[in-house]
Amino acid sequence: xxxxxxxxxxxxxxxxxxxxxxxxxxxxxxxxxxxxxxxxxxxxxxxxxxxxxxxxxxxxxxxxxxxxxxxxxxxxxxxxxxxxxxxxxxxxxxxxxxxxxxxxxxxxxxxxxxxxxxxxxxxxxxxxxxxxxxxxxxxxxxxxxxxxxxxxxxxxxxxxxxxxxxxxxxxxxxxxxxxxxxxxxxxxxxxxxxxxxxxxxxxxxxxxxxxxxxxxxxxxxxxxxxxxxxxxxxxxxxxxxxxxxxxxxxxxxxxxxxxxxxxxxxxxxxxxxxxxxxxxxxxxxxxxxxxxxxxxxxxxxxxxxxxxxxxxxxxxxxxxxxxxxxxxxxxxxxxxxxxxxxxxxxxxxxxxxxxxxxxxxxxxxxxxxxxxxxxxxxxxxxxxxxxxxxxxxxxxxxxxxxxxxxxxxxxxxxxxxxxxxxxxxxxxxxxxxxxx
Amino acid sequence: xxxxxxxxxxxxxxxxxxxxxxxxxxxxxxxxxxxxxxxxxxxxxxxxxxxxxxxxxxxxxxxxxxxxxxxxxxxxxxxxxxxxxxxxxxxxxxxxxxxxxxxxxxxxxxxxxxxxxxxxxxxxxxxxxxxxxxxxxxxxxxxxxxxxxxxxxxxxxxxxxxxxxxxxxxxxxxxxxxxxxxxxxxxxxxxxxxxxxxxxxxxxxxxxxxxxxxxxxxxxxxxxxxxxxxxxxxxxxxxxxxxxxxxxxxxxxxxxxxxxxxxxxxxxxxxxxxxxxxxxxxxxxxxxxxxxxxxxxxxxxxxxxxxxxxxxxxxxxxxxxxxxxxxxxxxxxxxxxxxxxxxxxxxxxxxxxxxxxxxxxxxxxxxxxxxxxxxxxxxxxxxxxxxxxxxxxxxxxxxxxxxxxxxxxxxxxxxxxxxxxxxxxxxxxxxxxxxx
Numbered sequence: 001x002x003x004x005x006x007x008x009x010x011x012x013x014x015x016x017x018x019x020x021x022x023x024x025x026x027x028x029x030x031x032x033x034x035x036x037x038x039x040x041x042x043x044x045x046x047x048x049x050x051x052x053x054x055x056x057x058x059x060x061x062x063x064x065x066x067x068x069x070x071x072x073x074x075x076x077x078x079x080x081x082x083x084x085x086x087x088x089x090x091x092x093x094x095x096x097x098x099x100x101x102x103x104x105x106x107x108x109x110x111x112x113x114x115x116x117x118x119x120x121x122x123x124x125x126x127x128x129x130x131x132x133x134x135x136x137x138x139x140x141x142x143x144x145x146x147x148x149x150x151x152x153x154x155x156x157x158x159x160x161x162x163x164x165x166x167x168x169x170x171x172x173x174x175x176x177x178x179x180x181x182x183x184x185x186x187x188x189x190x191x192x193x194x195x196x197x198x199x200x201x202x203x204x205x206x207x208x209x210x211x212x213x214x215x216x217x218x219x220x221x222x223x224x225x226x227x228x229x230x231x232x233x234x235x236x237x238x239x240x241x242x243x244x245x246x247x248x249x250x251x252x253x254x255x256x257x258x259x260x261x262x263x264x265x266x267x268x269x270x271x272x273x274x275x276x277x278x279x280x281x282x283x284x285x286x287x288x289x290x291x292x293x294x295x296x297x298x299x300x301x302x303x304x305x306x307x308x309x310x311x312x313x314x315x316x317x318x319x320x321x322x323x324x325x326x327x328x329x330x331x332x333x334x335x336x337x338x339x340x341x342x343x344x345x346x347x348x349x350x351x352x353x354x355x356x357x358x359x360x361x362x363x364x365x366x367x368x369x370x371x372x373x374x375x376x377x378x379x380x381x382x383x384x385x386x387x388x389x390x391x392x393x394x395x396x397x398x399x400x401x402x403x404x405x406x407x408x409x410x411x412x413x414x415x416x417x418x419x420x421x422x423x424x425x426x427x428x429x430x431x432x433x434x435x436x
Numbered sequence: 437x438x439x440x441x442x443x444x445x446x447x448x449x450x451x452x453x454x455x456x457x458x459x460x461x462x463x464x465x466x467x468x469x470x471x472x473x474x475x476x477x478x479x480x481x482x483x484x485x486x487x488x489x490x491x492x493x494x495x496x497x498x499x500x501x502x503x504x505x506x507x508x509x510x511x512x513x514x515x516x517x518x519x520x521x522x523x524x525x526x527x528x529x530x531x532x533x534x535x536x537x538x539x540x541x542x543x544x545x546x547x548x549x550x551x552x553x554x555x556x557x558x559x560x561x562x563x564x565x566x567x568x569x570x571x572x573x574x575x576x577x578x579x580x581x582x583x584x585x586x587x588x589x590x591x592x593x594x595x596x597x598x599x600x601x602x603x604x605x606x607x608x609x610x611x612x613x614x615x616x617x618x619x620x621x622x623x624x625x626x627x628x629x630x631x632x633x634x635x636x637x638x639x640x641x642x643x644x645x646x647x648x649x650x651x652x653x654x655x656x657x658x659x660x661x662x663x664x665x666x667x668x669x670x671x672x673x674x675x676x677x678x679x680x681x682x683x684x685x686x687x688x689x690x691x692x693x694x695x696x697x698x699x700x701x702x703x704x705x706x707x708x709x710x711x712x713x714x715x716x717x718x719x720x721x722x723x724x725x726x727x728x729x730x731x732x733x734x735x736x737x738x739x740x741x742x743x744x745x746x747x748x749x750x751x752x753x754x755x756x757x758x759x760x761x762x763x764x765x766x767x768x769x770x771x772x773x774x775x776x777x778x779x780x781x782x783x784x785x786x787x788x789x790x791x792x793x794x795x796x797x798x799x800x801x802x803x804x805x806x807x808x809x810x811x812x813x814x815x816x817x818x819x820x821x822x823x824x825x826x827x828x829x830x831x832x833x834x835x836x837x838x839x840x841x842x843x844x845x846x847x848x849x850x851x852x853x854x855x856x857x858x859x860x861x862x863x864x865x866x867x868x869x870x871x872x
Contacts, residue, residue, distance in 0.1 A: 022584075024586075024725075025584060025726070027480055028651070031770045032583050032770050032774075033583070078565065129581070135724075135728070139706060141581070143734035146748065147469070148465060148746075150460075256696055276709060289460075290747075291734060291740070292452075292734065294572055294734030295733040295734065296731075296733075297730060298727060298728075298730035303729075304552075304726040304727070308582065308724065309584075310584075310728035311583070315580070315583040315584070319763050322761075324759075326470065327756065327757075328755070328759045329466070330470070333468055335470045338470075385574070
């Protein structure tokens with residue numbers, strides 16, 4: 001049988017990784033897929049570099065529209081990124097009856113509903129394993145491996161840059177700004193790291209997983225996003241003393257009244273496997289009602305790990321493209337007409353445990369006032385840490401860990417605490433998840 | 437569309453778990469699969485109990501042959517276990533054009549080639565996610581999620597009973613026999629635990645994973661199997677002092693000259709995530725050339741975790757059974773005519789690091805004699821631990837960790853060491869893997 005023909009849009013890091021792995025393992029991949037998979041066209045503005053990388057074996061063009069409309073191309077791999085031109089090209093490829101493989105989480109988290117609907121109406125596949133957690137086959141696990149389950153929640157370390165920064169901050173006791181610079185020098189963070197450190201990248205990914213887990217449309221605009229830029233070394237240290245690690249988690253949870261969908265720094269018990277995922281590694285923990293907790297761990301970024309996911313999708317499409325579209329795996333795990341519009345809850349309605357740190361005057365009655373406010377607000381305390389005041393300093397840090405409480409109650413209590421004359425700083429508030 | 441009709445052979449723990457989960461989550465599963473999945477027949481010798489468990493909603497028969505030959509049944513789920521009657525029934529179901537889902541690792545590890553060939557010639561699917569690591573979708577990950585990779589090795593904690601026993605031995609410093617009794621009382625070990633503690637169950641599972649990873653027929657008879665029955669508490673403790681945990685691993689590795697395929701107690705660096713998998717949990721670590729290391733963790737046994745895998749297979753079959761057989765996912769990941777007969781290496785040819793413990797006279801020159809023998813055999817030492825002799829006891833334990841060496845060299849060196857008059861015991865030898 002003739003090889004299936006692939007057109008690559010963009011040959012940067014992941015694109016060249018895909019080209020290399022596909023070439024190196026072509027025999028093994030053909031033995032699996034039952035058919036060769038061959039990149040025959042590459043579109044990149046830097047045509048010279050593209051020719052160099054592909055060794056003159058493929059047709060290189062500057063205009064990506066040539067690829068998406070080329071009659072010989074069966075599958076378009078979109079690796080341009082972003083929402084603009086990538087969206088146009090993907091929609092055009094679909095309109096031309098091409099299957100699409102993409103690593104573009106931003107595009108799918110924002111325009112996924114439109115794209116999946118277009119694909120459905122043309123009977124083509126849009127595969128996106130590479131969009132979440134690099135080479136870890138988490139989309140496949142959620143969509144197929146766990147299909148027996150009513151999924152209850154997902155918690156993921158799904159951004160390598162921030163996990164690297166948090167690991168370094170903890171290991172070396174350094175501040176965020178210092179470690180960010182180091183990460184940029186080492187290539188773990190980009191020159192403009194906003195998407196990573198502000199949690200936006202993680203939010204794109206948890207948005208996709210949430211839709212797949214709970215059978216609802218993607219709704220990035222409802223996702224609550226906090227990054228790690230305001231996290232201080234002292235909270236990492238106090239968390240450690242209390243038996244916790246701080247991780248930037250993407251979290252989504254099914255509740256009676258809706259779905260929680262959020263990204264923020266989170267205290268996790270140090271004994272959990274996921275708390276021990278260090279450096280640039282990713283891990284996703286999924287709780288299903290039948291299977292219990294399962295965890296998926298690996299490299300979440302990089303040329304070849306991401307290429308691994310892109311090519312797995314190419315193999316899937318090669319295997320399945322002759323099946324009637326009604327019998328393929330649906331894009332969001334549930335059949336398109338079976339998606340439900342469960343509401344995503346606003347962050348004030350989220351239920352969590354909380355870490356509260358405040359600086360107080362070291363005098364009688366302070367603790368009584370604070371605990372009274374918390375008790376009045378229905379917030380109970382699970383653990384407390386009071387640091388001895390430094391010599392000659394009439395101030396001290398108090399850290400409290402709460403039991404489960406609703407966020408708006410906690411915010412109201414914090415406002416009252418901050419109004420106390422003996423409380424000398426704003427209250428630092430972090431969320432905490434037991435993940436069991 | 438009418439529901440797809442499933443016949444269950446055997447309604448023990450996993451069977452009733454499958455019935456319960458399928459019923460509880462039927463709406464969610466139908467929304468995913470695009471079609472209802474319904475158990476309409478159950479075969480079990482204990483028909484009374486079967487009727488009780490299924491609440492009179494399905495046809496219960498004592499003779500499983502009625503199910504495999506019933507014209508209404510689309511998929512047969514085999515949960516009888518063992519090699520005998522299960523093999524006959526599976527082959528009969530295939531001959532009758534039924535798709536088969538099974539949790540029976542023993543059957544597939546021993547008779548898989550025959551069964552897969554029968555399925556191929558009838559154009560039906562045999563799905564077996566539940567056969568390895570319970571609810572963890574590891575078969576799917578290996579077969580589809582990592583299909584871009586040249587897989588290099590797999591290391592798995594794939595037997596919950598033995599992992600529970602090893603965790604308890606370490607935690608409490610107890611001996612194997614004591615902990616086994618405890619495990620039996622708690623229901624973590626069966627009355628006849630031979631298959632688990634002798635490593636046979638793990639060997640069935642690593643045999644299946646090895647075939648899928650490397651594209652070769654299943655060959656259980658070539659798998660080297662050692663259990664944990666001869667492991668003593670002292671070695672767990674010494675390993676701990678040296679920074680290692682002892683785990684019963686299923687291991688398979690691709691080498692230039694063939695495939696290593698083995699199950700045995702293994703020292704693993706305590707810092708590895710997989711070394712921290714405790715109790716009855718399972719985890720599989722897979723090294724691919726593109727993706728690097730990925731790890732899959734979860735419950736490896738139990739009614740509902742295993743049911744989760746059985747039902748995921750039912751959903752897969754429901755989605756894919758209309759596809760032409762040539763374009764489905766091949767049973768062993770590689771197309772049947774693309775399996776290769778790579779040789780499985782005999783255990784003497786295996787390359788590993790080694791833990792060696794021996795009891796010696798506490799006198800000058802002992803260590804020199806031993807290290808000379810090792811050096812002569814080309815075995816270099818990575819770390820050593822010499823215990824102080826107890827007061828009044830002119831003997832002591834020496835523990836050595838070697839660098840990589842070939843097993844037959846190590847065995848030869850051990851024979852020479854044991855012949856030394858100053859070496860007072862047999863040498864305890866355990867294999868050690870860095871897993872990086």
